[in-house]
Amino acid sequence: xxxxxxxxxxxxxxxxxxxxxxxxxxxxxxxxxxxxxxxxxxxxxxxxxxxxxxxxxxxxxxxxxxxxxxxxxxxxxxxxxxxxxxxxxxxxxxxxxxxxxxxxxxxxxxxxxxxxxxxxxxxxxxxxxxxxxxxxxxxxxxxxxxxxxxxxxxxxxxxxxxxxxxxxxxxxxxxxxxxxxxxxxxxxxxxxxxxxxxxxxxxxxxxxxxxxxxxxxxxxxxxxxxxxxxxxxxxxxxxxxxxxxxxxxxxxxxxxxxxxxxxxxxxxxxxxxxxxxxxxxxxxxxxxxxxxxx
Numbered sequence: 343x344x345x346x347x348x349x350x351x352x353x354x355x356x357x358x359x360x361x362x363x364x365x366x367x368x369x370x371x372x373x374x375x376x377x378x379x380x381x382x383x384x385x386x387x388x389x390x391x392x393x394x395x396x397x398x399x400x401x402x403x404x405x406x407x408x409x410x411x412x413x414x415x416x417x418x419x420x421x422x423x424x425x426x427x428x429x430x431x432x433x434x435x436x437x438x439x440x441x442x443x444x445x446x447x448x449x450x451x452x453x454x455x456x457x458x459x460x461x462x463x464x465x466x467x468x469x470x471x472x473x474x475x476x477x478x479x480x481x482x483x484x485x486x487x488x489x490x491x492x493x494x495x496x497x498x499x500x501x502x503x504x505x506x507x508x509x510x511x512x513x514x515x516x517x518x519x520x521x522x523x524x525x526x527x528x529x530x531x532x533x534x535x536x537x538x539x540x541x542x543x544x545x546x547x548x549x550x551x552x553x554x555x556x557x558x559x560x561x562x563x564x565x566x567x568x569x570x571x572x573x574x575x576x577x578x579x580x581x582x583x584x585x586x587x588x589x590x591x592x593x594x595x596x597x598x599x600x601x602x603x604x605x606x607x608x609x610x611x612x613x614x615x616x617x618x619x620x621x622x623x624x625x626x627x628x629x630x631x632x633x634x635x636x
Contacts, residue, residue: 343424346381347399349373349432351408352425354418356440362415367392368451369439371462376435383504384462385544386511390452390469391462394503394531394540460484464511465544486514492632493596493623494603495616501609503531503540509636510546516599517547519592521616522606523555532607547599551592554585555606556615570613577615582622589623596623596631603636611635 353370354361361369367384371391374380384391400416403409410417425433443451453472456463460477461484463469469481494515498506510518518541525534538548556577564570582589596602608614617635624633 344399345428346395347403348424348427349381349436350396350399351403351418351420351422352428352433353436353439354409354416355423355425356436357444359418360415362448364389364448365451366416367396368448368455369443370396371455371459372439372443373432373435375459377432383502383508385504385507385540386462386465387543388465388467390455390466391459398530456481486512488514489600490632491596491600492634493620494601495611495614495620495633495635496603496605497607497609497611497614497616498529498532498605499607499609503536506531507540507544507546510541510603511544513601513603513636515546515601515603517549517595517602519595519602519604520548520550520606521554521604521619522550523552523557525550525552527607549595551588554581554588554615554619556581564613567612574615574618578618578622581615582618589619589626593623593626593629 350370353366353373357365357369367389368391370382370393371384374382374384382393382396384393386392400409400411404411408418408420410419425436428436443454446454449468449472452466452468456466456469456473457477460480463473463481464485466481470478473481492513494513496506496509501509518537520534520537525537527533531537531540534550541548556573564573592602592604604616604620606614606616611617620633623629624631
């Protein structure tokens with residue numbers, strides 16, 4: 343079993359085998375803040391910090407009858423003691439979290455995390471009601487405000503879905519343009535429907551331009567930068583020339599949303615077709631904006 347799932351189960355055990363969904367997210371967030379390498383990452387969601395990966399893990403654990411998911415709560419129903427299988431440091435953190443926060447209500451936990459980590463409250467539906475004016479102003483100041491028109495590109499290689507979405511949020515990106523030919527992924531969160539839902543849940547729109555991608559059969563045996571360069575030379579001669587209308591659509595979306603991002607897999611911009619695609623868009627008539635790779 344993945345260690346991160348044992349952490350979830352250990353947390354449930356420590357809190358009497360049952361937690362409300364909101365409680366679980368907030369407590370798990372507080373636990374991971376004390377880890378040297380966080381087992382889970384979080385995004386600012388409608389009730390504060392939220393981990394897509396943790397909920398996916400819980401659904402898997404529910405499938406194997408280790409937990410039971412109800413409408414508003416999660417129950418631990420296994421006889422295995424996963425708490426004892428955790429690192430000593432993590433056991434201590436979970437016990438400390440229980441001691442400090444064990445009697446707090448959902449709203450008290452939300453308020454606590456909003457005060458200590460205001461960024462994660464920027465999309466909260468209840469922050470204004472739960473916080474003082476001074477505390478809420480810190481949440482407002484945590485929201486990105488740069489509206490300069492920029493065409494971004496971003497790869498998701500090496501990132502969790504939450505880390506990736508946070509990069510979009512912090513750059514105030516309003517629209518994500520998926521430029522993969524096939525928007526499927528073995529990596530959690532990055533298949534088309536998952537990525538679309540993840541983005542839209544935090545207020546970022548999503549659209550897909552498969553025609554500007556490179557088909558998988560042309561991406562085989564790329565063992566050196568020279569191989570990539572040769573692939574992209576051919577890409578410029580074929581796909582770039584054949585998809586001018588799509589490039590113009592992306593440019594129109596940039597003018598409408600001001601801050602959009604082209605996305606694909608590779609972290610290294612020099613090994614991804616989003617670089618020549620973005621550069622082609624910058625050569626369109628009326629281009630007078632910034633291109634930024636993140």
